[in-house]
Amino acid sequence: MDGNGRWAAKRGLPRVAGHRAGAEAVRTTVRAAAEAGVEVLTLYAFSSENWRRSDEEVSDLTALMRFYLDREIATLERDGVRLEFIGEPAAFGSDLAARMQRATERTRHNRKIILVIALNYGSRAEIAGAARRLAEKVADGEMTVDAIDELTIERELQTSRWPDLDLLIRTSGEVRLSNFLLWQAAYAELIFLDTLWPDFDATALGDALGQYTARQRRFGGR
Ligand code: IPE
Ligand code: MG
DSSP states (O other): OOOHHHHHHHTTOOHHHHHHHHHHHHHHHHHHHHHHTOSEEEEEEEETTGGGSOHHHHHHHHHHHHHHHHHHHHHHHHTTEEEEEEEOGGGGOHHHHHHHHHHHHHTTTOOSEEEEEEEEEOHHHHHHHHHHHHHHHHHTTSSOGGGOSHHHHHHHSTTTTSOOOOEEEEOTTOOSOTTSSTTTTTTOEEEEOOSOGGGOOHHHHHHHHHHHHHSOOOTTOO
């Protein structure tokens, strides 16, 4: 979800206004994705590298997440959205962590769409964690080195409960993955849009899904 800052700058507004507008786009997009039949929607809300931003911006983003969780939970519950988190969200403090846990609990039985928020997420750190846990299992004699393969690695990823990524959309004209779901995106279709995240909406999602449907996925075959 990139481009909040530029969206605000274009309007002469502070960056936090862009993040607020971005949160609105989240609401719209989740609803549109659910309606379109998307099963799992993962949003990259805060990367493990975003801590490099100013204290002010980090605290604005934290406050906004708290606000979003408090205000949206009832709607998510009503709309059948199951909320999950990946990354290391504990870094945002026990107050926010408790809210996330409560939100996850409250929406656990929802079936319409799974909304995964990647918070303090970094794909390399996730893969390193998987490697560490597998090494521990080998050291404990629970598995052999030979048993380490794509499937056993995948099972240790935070996304193990969900299918592989089919479609990855990046907004705001940047053409890179920025440490997002690197393993999971191995065969994902990639779409890069100039649209700034706050301007992303149901139409933009529909266009992207249309493009995705029109592509021929061969997974290395011919
Ligand atoms: C949103 O956009 C990304 C986050 C919430 C961390 P940016 O804040 O990266 O906006 P730009 O790239 O400065 O426009
Ligand atoms: Mg950016």
